[in-house]
Amino acid sequence: MVKRAQRIDGYDPASFPPFAVTTDLVILTVRPPQVQVLLVRREQQPFAGAWALPGGFVGPDQSLIEAAQFKLEDKTGLSLDSAHLEQLASFGEPARDPRMRVISVAWLAMVAHPDEPVAGSDAADAAWVDIATLADDELAFDHDAILGAGIERARNRIEYTTLAVTFCGDEFTMGELRAVYETLWGHALDPANFNRKVLASGGFVEPTGNVASQTKGRPAKTYRRGPAETLVPALQR
Amino acid sequence: MVKRAQRIDGYDPASFPPFAVTTDLVILTVRPPQVQVLLVRREQQPFAGAWALPGGFVGPDQSLIEAAQFKLEDKTGLSLDSAHLEQLASFGEPARDPRMRVISVAWLAMVAHPDEPVAGSDAADAAWVDIATLADDELAFDHDAILGAGIERARNRIEYTTLAVTFCGDEFTMGELRAVYETLWGHALDPANFNRKVLASGGFVEPTGNVASQTKGRPAKTYRRGPAETLVPALQR
DNA sequence: GCTCGTTCTTGTCACTATGACTATATAAGG
DNA sequence: CCTTATATAGTCATAGTGACAAGAACGAGC
Numbered sequence: 001m002v003k004r005a006q007r008i009d010g011y012d013p014a015s016f017p018p019f020a021v022t023t024d025l026v027i028l029t030v031r032p033p034q035v036q037v038l039l040v041r042r043e044q045q046p047f048a049g050a051w052a053l054p055g056g057f058v059g060p061d062q063s064l065i066e067a068a069q070f071k072l073e074d075k076t077g078l079s080l081d082s083a084h085l086e087q088l089a090s091f092g093e094p095a096r097d098p099r100m101r102v103i104s105v106a107w108l109a110m111v112a113h114p115d116e117p118v119a120g121s122d123a124a125d126a127a128w129v130d131i132a133t134l135a136d137d138e139l140a141f142d143h144d145a146i147l148g149a150g151i152e153r154a155r156n157r158i159e160y161t162t163l164a165v166t167f168c169g170d171e172f173t174m175g176e177l178r179a180v181y182e183t184l185w186g187h188a189l190d191p192a193n194f195n196r197k198v199l200a201s202g203g204f205v206e207p208t209g210n211v212a213s214q215t216k217g218r219p220a221k222t223y224r225r226g227p228a229e230t231l232v233p234a235l236q237r
Numbered sequence: 238m239v240k241r242a243q244r245i246d247g248y249d250p251a252s253f254p255p256f257a258v259t260t261d262l263v264i265l266t267v268r269p270p271q272v273q274v275l276l277v278r279r280e281q282q283p284f285a286g287a288w289a290l291p292g293g294f295v296g297p298d299q300s301l302i303e304a305a306q307f308k309l310e311d312k313t314g315l316s317l318d319s320a321h322l323e324q325l326a327s328f329g330e331p332a333r334d335p336r337m338r339v340i341s342v343a344w345l346a347m348v349a350h351p352d353e354p355v356a357g358s359d360a361a362d363a364a365w366v367d368i369a370t371l372a373d374d375e376l377a378f379d380h381d382a383i384l385g386a387g388i389e390r391a392r393n394r395i396e397y398t399t400l401a402v403t404f405c406g407d408e409f410t411m412g413e414l415r416a417v418y419e420t421l422w423g424h425a426l427d428p429a430n431f432n433r434k435v436l437a438s439g440g441f442v443e444p445t446g447n448v449a450s451q452t453k454g455r456p457a458k459t460y461r462r463g464p465a466e467t468l469v470p471a472l473q474r
Numbered sequence: 475g476c477t478c479g480t481t482c483t484t485g486t487c488a489c490t491a492t493g494a495c496t497a498t499a500t501a502a503g504g
Numbered sequence: 505c506c507t508t509a510t511a512t513a514g515t516c517a518t519a520g521t522g523a524c525a526a527g528a529a530c531g532a533g534c
Binding site (some may be wrong): 333349427429430433434438451452453454456470 | 491492493494495499500501502503
């Protein structure tokens with residue numbers, strides 16, 4: 001007992017078990033009718049050739065969010081101004097990495113779909129992948145579970161928050177915003193009711209006064225994101 | 238870049254920064270009109286004599302939840318059958334522990350209020366503390382932030398889930414369940430409307446057929462927890 | 475130029491959930 | 505017996521909801 005208490009206070013650097021700490025990012029975007037995640041191809045063993053979430057070691061003087069933010073900018077070129085980044089959960093099963101004990105702090109990023117496939121420097125090995133096409137065991141390590149947690153978090157978040165707008169561009173139509181919900185939730189929503197609820201929730205969106213140019217149908221008014229962060233009342237799936 | 242890619246794959250144990258990984262537990266209980274958290278007195282520097290969240294190092298072959306579960310049983314004597322335990326977030330500011338780099342995976346536990354102050358072996362230094370009496374900077378390290386996150390999570394959880402019953406005993410009255418909500422949310426709820434909504438949400442509670450013996454007023458029917466885990470529709474704060 | 479199909483947008487309507495409130499039941503205590 | 509406290513049932517106006525209808529404004533094709 002006394003021995004354990006000393007270990008908890010841990011003045012002796014050799015007395016605590018050695019861990020590696022990494023961040024793994026679930027970077028999601030919505031390109032209707034697909035939800036896409038940014039993945040990288042592993043070049044080395046284990047899981048060489050398999051898809052994996054982008055990630056890396058946390059630096060000795062780096063906070064957790066700095067490590068995640070760095071990786072996000074590295075892969076997407078996006079800063080926190082235009083993307084949403086939140087901590088998801090930590091994964092640390094002893095056998096999750098066969099080489100050593102690794103704790104991964106996973107993060108969820110929501111970004112608007114870029115025109116170029118992948119921005120950034122070491123982009124050759126990275127790609128946006130439809131989550132629907134991913135097989136159950138196609139990802140390296142326990143990244144299946146991390147991705148699943150990220151998708152579920154995103155689906156829940158857009159119920160109670162205005163974060164769905166981060167999947168849209170600066171200016172968007174109601175149809176585009178609705179498509180984000182329909183794509184993430186996997187089913188259609190009534191356009192009229194969706195319109196009413198979004199506009200009734202103050203500060204969700206603001207009208208720009210413009211109309212969108214599109215291919216079919218009546219031109220839609222465009223909106224930009226409003227100041228509100230929470231949705232009262234919440235939208236229902 | 239190439240150098241960093243090698244570090245990410247990390248075959249060399251000396252190539253990644255040394256981290257210590259701990260778990261800290263926010264163990265909450267509700268004893269109306271107080272929300273209480275289980276805290277321990279620190280005996281050693283830094284923060285000697287200050288309150289801290291119970292926690293400890295994650296063992297080399299221990300999963301994160303095993304470490305949290307061990308600590309919960311150690312401090313409360315409760316297993317996962319009668320308590321709720323969920324991962325909260327990870328905290329890893331480089332300066333959060335002045336001695337070394339420590340990543341703490343924080344967990345939230347919800348337990349029914351025990352009769353004895355603190356169960357378990359090394360209970361002499363532990364106590365249930367009213368969160369209202371805690372000053373802003375009274376806790377060691379960044380445990381203020383962790384506790385705040387735990388309380389906020391608990392307040393949110395009972396909106397959408399049936400977890401409020403884990404703060405009650407096996408058999409409880411509507412008034413006791415309502416007191417949990419009122420204590421955590423900090424304001425009164427209409428008894429009649431609360432009754433209606435809880436009973437309308439299928440599987441939240443089940444009638445026992447008994448009535449409670451109490452001091453004042455009409456005797457209340459007692460209930461036990463039902464099979465449902467989510468609340469549709471959600472209760473509103 | 476006209477019709478058709480598509481999408482956006484406004485409006486209607488029945489139904490449900492809600493908060494506020496009233497009323498009654500059943501206990502304890504003076 | 506009367507007051508106080510709590511539990512429980514019921515009422516009612518209002519707000520939010522889903523389902524649906526209808527009109528507006530475009531492009532495509534004949």
